[in-house]
Amino acid sequence: MRALAAWLSAAAIAFPGAAAALEFRAVNEVAVLYDAPSKQGKKLFVIQRGTPVELIVGLDQWAKVRDASGGIAWIERKSLANARTVIVTAATADIYQQADAASPVAFRAEKDVILEFGEKLSSGWVRVKHRDGASGFARAQDVWGD
Template sequence: MMEVFEAMRFSAKLFLLGALLLLWGSAAEARMVSIDRDTVNIRSGPSTNYSVKWEVGRGFPLKIIASKGSWYKVRDFENDEGWVYAPLTSRKAHLVVKKPVINIRSGPGTNFRIVTQAKYGVVFRTEKRVKGWVRVRHESGVTGWVARRLLWGW
């Protein structure tokens, strides 16, 4: 009877370990990066021998969906996919505007005054997060708060 109990405990531990590995693997594949150069090519495959699909600028956020050697397969906020050379990326959190026009406010809520607006595709550095709001900084120096649901990235 004791051997059956020990076998069941071992099976349960193995199951939990497998589940944790699956969760960890999913989390690792869902990593985000941002572009760390003024302009970087997104390519159709994992080397400079592949064609350039599009270019992105500094801070542009990308979701890593796979990797091969020193290259990341990435997806952007429009669900376009391509490959970027990993050393040209950073772990600095950035966000991109995913709506036609958004308000940038002086504080984290709709009761705060509008400082300025930003258009679709504008990239911001993430500074702080507070209950569904994000404090952002544009490369021009403009800072303010934006509702998180209006942005894509991290």
């Protein structure tokens, strides 16, 4: 375990542009994902506004990111917000009024619905908010980006 901690510390020093583990961001505008950190790179696909991504490496004007499907690509750093979102990965996610499955369901969200991220609770729940204003708690296993 100490060897791993030492390696991680060394990696942070050797690669100062590297992001911390599990650092998530939301895409703040419709953006193109590339296979390299350059507009001359191959355009892979377009990502929609609000989509959560995990920041893997940050360079001056580019960021290497992972999406909910595990795909890795480069995006212009200006297209990322500090705000966070999560995306529903379950077929349907029940969003409860409280962080308790015995609590009443506040609303249901279908797969690929993007929700605002509030906070992650240690009990395996995530506070979320729908763009229509409804809010509640999702099971962490039903969303990605937390």
